[in-house]
Amino acid sequence: MRVSLFITCLADQLYPEVGESVVRLLHRYGCEVDFPEAQTCCGQPAYNSGYQDEAREVARQFIRAFEHSDYVVSPSGSCTGMVHHYYPQLFEKEPVWQAKAEALIGKTYEFSQFLVNVLGVKDLGAELPVKATYHPSCHATRLLGVHEEPGELLRNVKGLELIDLPKKEDCCGFGGTFSVKMADISEAMVCEKAGHVCSTGANVLIGSDMGCLMNIDGRLNKENKPVRVMHLAQVLEEGVKRSESKSRN
Known part of the structure; x- marks a missing residue:
C-alpha cells in the first residue's frame, strides 16, 4: 500500500518527530511511505482569514502535489478537515478543479482514521504505563x-x-x-x-x-x-x- 505523508506546517516546522512516528508506524504495517516535496500549506490560515483567492492558489498547489498518491495521511484533523470540507467550496465555480479536489478528498485521512478504518489496526501491541x-x-x-x-x-x-x-x-x-x-x-x-x-x-x-x-x-x-x-x-x-x-x- 502506497501512502503519501501530508506533514502539515506545524509538524514540519516545529514537531517533525510527530511525522517520523507516523512514518515508522505505517512502515510497521507494510505501507510504502513517500513524501511529496511539492506539498505546501493546505491553505487554511488564508481561508480562515477571508483570503479565498490566495487560499485557492495554495489549494491548487496542494492538489498537484498529491494528485498521483494512492492514499494521503496526515497527523492533523484540522488540516485534513480543511481539505475535506472547504476545498469543494473553493472550487465550486471551477468544475475541473472541483473534481480534482473531490478525488483528493476520497483518499485523504487523518492518522487514526487511516489506522483503524483503512488498515484495520486497533491494537499495535503497545505498552506504556502512564x-x-x-x-x-x-x-x-x-x-x-x-x-x-x-x-x-x-x-x-x-x-x-x-x-x-x-x-x-x-x-x-x-x-x-x-x-x-x-x-x-x-x-x-x-x-x-x-x-x-x-x-x-x-x-x-x-x-x-x-x-x-x-x-x-x-x-x-x-x-x-x-x-x-x-x-x-x-x-x-x-x-x-x-x-x-x-x-x-
Missing part, C-alpha cells in the same frame, strides 16, 4: 467525525490509564488565526482547558492536532505544570518500542 487524558480537537471531531478511533487505539495500549477529560468537547482556544485575532478570549479558553487537564491528575496529555497541543502545552509550561504533551502517534510508537524491548529482554 496516566493520561485525551483532548479531542474541534476539527477532527466536528468536521471529520473522528470520535472513536483515537480511543480505540489508546484503550489497547497496555498499562495506559486513560482518564476522561472534563468538558473535553470545549475548544482549547487555539483555532489558528483566532488565537492571534482574539488573544484575550483565546487565553481564557486555554487557561480553562489546562485547568481541566490538571484536574484529571494525568501526567500525559494526548491529542491528534499539534496546534491544540502546542497551545495547551504552552499554558501548562507557563503554569509550571508537570504534564507531558504527546501526539497520538508518539504515544503509540513509544509504546511499541517499549513492548518490543521487553520482549527481547
Whole structure:
C-alpha cells in the first residue's frame, strides 16, 4: 500500500518527530511511505482569514502535489478537515478543479482514521504505563467525525490509564488565526482547558492536532505544570518500542 505523508506546517516546522512516528508506524504495517516535496500549506490560515483567492492558489498547489498518491495521511484533523470540507467550496465555480479536489478528498485521512478504518489496526501491541487524558480537537471531531478511533487505539495500549477529560468537547482556544485575532478570549479558553487537564491528575496529555497541543502545552509550561504533551502517534510508537524491548529482554 502506497501512502503519501501530508506533514502539515506545524509538524514540519516545529514537531517533525510527530511525522517520523507516523512514518515508522505505517512502515510497521507494510505501507510504502513517500513524501511529496511539492506539498505546501493546505491553505487554511488564508481561508480562515477571508483570503479565498490566495487560499485557492495554495489549494491548487496542494492538489498537484498529491494528485498521483494512492492514499494521503496526515497527523492533523484540522488540516485534513480543511481539505475535506472547504476545498469543494473553493472550487465550486471551477468544475475541473472541483473534481480534482473531490478525488483528493476520497483518499485523504487523518492518522487514526487511516489506522483503524483503512488498515484495520486497533491494537499495535503497545505498552506504556502512564496516566493520561485525551483532548479531542474541534476539527477532527466536528468536521471529520473522528470520535472513536483515537480511543480505540489508546484503550489497547497496555498499562495506559486513560482518564476522561472534563468538558473535553470545549475548544482549547487555539483555532489558528483566532488565537492571534482574539488573544484575550483565546487565553481564557486555554487557561480553562489546562485547568481541566490538571484536574484529571494525568501526567500525559494526548491529542491528534499539534496546534491544540502546542497551545495547551504552552499554558501548562507557563503554569509550571508537570504534564507531558504527546501526539497520538508518539504515544503509540513509544509504546511499541517499549513492548518490543521487553520482549527481547
